[in-house]
Amino acid sequence: MTTTVAQAPIVTGSPLLGSMSDLLNDPLNAYLRARRDHGDVVRFRAGPPGLRADLYAVFSAEGAQQVLATRAADFRKDNVFYEELRRSVGNGLLTSQDDVYLRQRRLVQPLFTRRRVNGYGQQVAEEAAALADVWRAAPGGSVELVGEMHRFALHVVGRILFGTDVKQAFETIERTLPQLQEYSLKRGFSPFKAPRSWPTPANRRAVRLQSELFGLCDGIIASRRDREDGDDLVTLLVHAENAEDGSLDADELREQVLIFLLAGHETTATALAFALHLLARHPEEQGRVREEVDRVLGGPGGRPPTAADMEELPYLTMVLKEAMRLYPSAPVVGRRSVADAEIDGVRIPAGADILVSPWVTHRHPDYWPDPERFDPARFTPEAEAGRPRYAWFPFGGGPRACIGQHLSMLESVLGLAVLLREFELTDAQEGEVPLGAGITLMAKGPARVRVRARS
Incomplete structure (x- = not known):
């Protein structure tokens, strides 16, 4: 039958x-x-x-x-x-396929072992503490979470990727990457798209943005070729090789860096922003998380969190997962x-x-x-x-699951731990945050909260 x-x-x-x-x-x-x-x-x-x-x-x-x-x-x-x-x-891990993808994954995977990623906990904690200092001086005690978390996540991923060059890269990255994403998305949906070779205003602008972004990455990569002792990901990528796959050439290095920038800061920023947004709207849950954080790290001004603390913060991790359920970055x-x-x-x-x-x-x-x-x-x-x-x-699945998911969870848990230890958040948002969907989940309006420093 x-x-x-x-x-x-x-x-x-x-x-x-x-x-x-x-x-x-x-x-x-x-x-x-x-x-x-x-x-x-x-x-x-x-x-x-x-x-x-x-x-x-x-x-x-x-x-x-x-x-x-x-x-x-x-x-x-x-x-x-x-x-x-x-x-x-470019054709980095997010977009490559078949043998190209498998070769890239084998070369890059050792950079994302749990042990190596846990070593970035100090950078995350330092950037979270720096953000807390900024929030203490926020006018009227009001902050807009979407923009703040994007800057925080870009600082973290930029520092992990680029090391000491990070400050010079911020302005270029913040200006070029979102515009290139929007350009790609519009072309993907359009049934009438002009060839990229045509000199339309949109195509010319995209070429200019891409050239600027590529130039930034190429310059940083070139500065790492003679270094052997750096622990930033660009230096590690430059020297990544094995007997089967060789090493990454100049184009491949740039493409991996760009994909890490694109996928590495926007996804984490979304998770952080909406976790804080939800906790500001649910004070009982916020209080329960804070009790857990205080117990593990001490009260306001306590010690910096480390990767080893993640296992001691199970309720904070549950809150983060629920935020990622309601607001998946992809x-x-x-x-x-x-x-x-x-x-x-x-x-x-x-x-x-x-x-x-x-x-x-x-x-x-x-x-x-x-x-x-x-x-x-x-x-x-x-x-x-x-x-x-x-x-x-939220991190996909199967053989193409996100290679950076442990880094994202580390950054999110430690960042939230610092901010919730130092501040009480109350909702200052009128209505829901308007949302859209591009390559990632996009907030089309502010997510505003009031922050009060804990004494």
Whole structure:
């Protein structure tokens, strides 16, 4: 007896553009509505008649596991968005594939062992203490979390990557990277994109920004070639080699540095900003975290945290995980199928663009009762063991899981520990923080809190 495989239900949009407007203007709610109305596998049709493209979306934990892990070889990073990002910031670990990816991963992996990453705890603690000094002088005791956490995360990742050159790099990085991301995203969605070789204003600006960013990275890399004793990641990358894979050439070095900058500061900044935002709105949870931090580190002005303290801060870690559930830094992850597949009883044809969405799966009522409620107790060891593995996947999964996830957790836990030990936070935000989805989750407005230094 044969089993009939269903076709994915089509999410209807406007007669002129299909679902394109929804996916461009409000993608997060478009994905949530699609799951609610049509189920765990849906098909968006976007674009004008005659130029429409299909986009399959998979929302179940089991489906996400197939795409990212158990059938990862059948779902590749060949879609238009990765191609645009690849052409903007290079073919580093985030965008490379096949033998290129495997070679890069083998060369870079020793730089991200738990032991080596734990050695960066001092830099994280020092940058958090410097931020606390800035907050003590904040006008009116008010700070805007999104901008503050982006600067903090960029300081940390820049210091770990670049060492003493970090201050010279900040202005260039903050100005160029976001604009190149936006340019890549718009080109990925557009059915009418001019070739990059055409001298349009957008193309010329992108070339100028890319040249400036590449020049910055090349200069820093060149300064590390004669050094043997540095512990920053650029120096380690310059000297990374093994018998099987050789070493990274100049282009590969630059591409890895750019990917670490892109993925290394924005994702952590999002987790930090929304963890603090949620704690400011939930004073009882904030108090419980602070009691734990005070017990481990001493009260205000206590000792700096270290990587060894992470195991002693389980409730803070639960809060962070719950913040990453509600505000995953990568709200969608794209792939392209290279073979026919069946997911949750629905056919996915070869050649289809497909996405999985932590934003939606992290709110799926089958795994998360009352999913919009902030509840760190969802991440007790017992609760985690009772859920499917891919009900929570803020760092992706499978063979392409984020290589820097332990560094991100170290930075987030230690940074939060310092700030919550030194300050009490109260909400100063009117309404919810408006959100959008680009390559990462984007706050489209402020997340403001008041901070009061603890004596």
